Amino acid sequence: MAGSLASLTATLTDQAQALKGHDNDADEIKKRDRDILIAAQIAEALAVTTYTNIINAAPFFTRLESDDRGYLIAARQEEMSH
Numbered sequence: 001m002a003g004s005l006a007s008l009t010a011t012l013t014d015q016a017q018a019l020k021g022h023d024n025d026a027d028e029i030k031k032r033d034r035d036i037l038i039a040a041q042i043a044e045a046l047a048v049t050t051y052t053n054i055i056n057a058a059p060f061f062t063r064l065e066s067d068d069r070g071y072l073i074a075a076r077q078e079e080m081s082h
Contacts, residue, residue: 044082051076 051072054061061069 044079047079048076051079 054072055069055076061072064072
């Protein structure tokens with residue numbers, strides 16, 4: 001998702017730049033909208049990092065039931081696919 005959000009953020013930034021010369025403020029992309037997208041990017045990156053660290057470095061990971069390990073691996077993959 002980080003890649004998708006980065007692309008969307010870049011697109012919205014480009015659109016905001018293009019609209020700066022327009023008089024209609026309602027059409028402008030607001031800074032808060034961009035800030036929300038950036039916050040979402042950060043949240044996705046943190047989720048992927050957390051899952052990766054648990055899977056690769058947490059001593060308890062190997063002691064989890066196989067379905068719980070599978071859940072964490074699948075959750076990381078899901079976060080990466082966003």
